[in-house]
Amino acid sequence: MKQKQLRIALRNCGVIDPERIEDYIAKDGYLALGKVLTELTPEATIEIIKKSGLRGRGGGGFPTGLKWEITRKVHGDQKYVVCNADEGDPGAFMDRSVLEGDPHSVLEAMAINGYCTGASKGLVYIRAEYPLAIERLKIAMKQAREYGFLGDQILGTGFCFDIEIRYGAGAFVCGEETALIHSMEGLRGEPTVKPPFPSESGYLGKPSNVNNVETYANIPVIINKGADWFASIGSAKSKGTKVFALAGKINNVGLVEVPMGTTLREVIYEIGGGIRDGKAFKAAQTGGPSGGCLTVKHLDIPIDYDNLIAAGSMMGSGGMIVMDEDDCMVAIAKFYLEFTVEESCGKCSPCRIGNKRLFEILEKITQGNGILEDLDKLKNLGKVIIDTSLCGLGQSSPNPVLSTLDNFYDEYIDHVTYKKCKSKVCKSLMTYIIDEEKCIGCTLCARNCPVNAISGERKQAHYIDPEKCIKCGACMEKCKFNAIFIN
């Protein structure tokens, strides 16, 4: 049977010893670099990347070959190749896995990029929260220098290229390329308006080509196997494969790499093994805090950059969080907004203030104080934030709200009009009640209530005081007669 997964970026992960360069060389490692340096001109190499149809795997989906060509054409005495390894989406760990499992593939691709764009220096911007990835990257760089794949006169040619590591301090916005560059320069990690794009004026004002880890991991294979081979995989406008970090209420949590155009159904049910405990699928969140929700009606659309945007979500860097019937979509939207509010750098007002207001409205709704007007407010304010924010963070931060409003309007109505949370997540909308028929008056619940909200005589039905109840659920857990239920 043909497998649903095809591993290109993850080809060596879990196969080779990441701390032994010899393992990588045995798997055709650095062959692409050798081929490019000795047999191809930079222009011809860029042409291969362009023809392959590879698009940026960091989320935006900008054609990689075109980016390289722009950086090449810009005049500059010094140029830089930057690797964006500032993976910050909640639930995403694709880049970490590549760096920890196959660091050489990224180094090799950066050197190839340097040759193509005319850069002699590479910088890896990596989160300091990835100590093992950093350690393995350092080992890999040392080994690559010893073999002469980095440094001066690489592989006996005149090409010189070396790489340094820069640490991020875990700010989400620093995954945005202009903020990333400022952070590397030692400035505040705040974005600036594009243009100028980093390809024109980036690190220290020099032309800088920024690509994501997964994008780089694809490059050596494209060179070795050819543009046509790569372009034969995937859908019409999205070529190759995409790595997803499958998380949430799914049986086989893990990394998957599938050809573009694979459906959500195949990913969740065939590769992911279906929803945990046989529950019903409700939604899959892609694109992290910038993305949106895919629902049952999207299960059969082929996943690629354009289809996901058409469905109101986005590819993002590859986080895919699966939700089942027990998840409240209003609470999910609130969770992402809380993240955005925390991570907004504060430079532009729509993002700094607008997201805070969105969060407050969502909080009001989940506490049972929402009114119908709030739903319109969410929509309008969300659109304003998208239109007026400075960088990608703000321009996409309302997406989780807008997408859940679009797909799960009835849940919002339940919260606002009927003050009910069907998934039993929003505590303020729940009341714990004791069934008088079932309660035998054993007093177990009363003894376990941390706030003494339960009263009643021995051997008689008990009662929960809703004013005192903090909805911790301890009573329900302890009751042996299933006499306590949530309304």
Place this chain on the structure above:
Amino acid sequence: MTKITSLTELKKLRDSLKEKMESYSLLDHPDSIIQVKVAMATCGQASGARPVFDYFKEELEKRNIPAMVTQTGCMSYCYAEPTIEVTIPGKNPVVFGFVNTRKADEIIERYIRKGELPDGVIPVNYETVISQ
């Protein structure tokens, strides 16, 4: 270590390394030995891959089984960490999930010694560009 100064040299090095690697899995090769790979990315180590790795190293030596125990990155079965892959020369690699030292003992005694498959095998569900 000498620097590699040409593409030809690189290809030669690759071929010799490849041959060495493949010889481990050839049944009739005199050097062929059992290979155990332990997934040791952050995720694997957090769920206890390090003691499993040490256990295989020590126990295989103690029990006189010629084997090579190496670390790899993430095998991507996060739900079943720690995961390991065992290759017996002449056979396809087998991946085991939820491996602790007790399971490791079972794998050594039942699979490596006798060739019986204990529970906990994860079926391969992908192709790689290298196998194509």
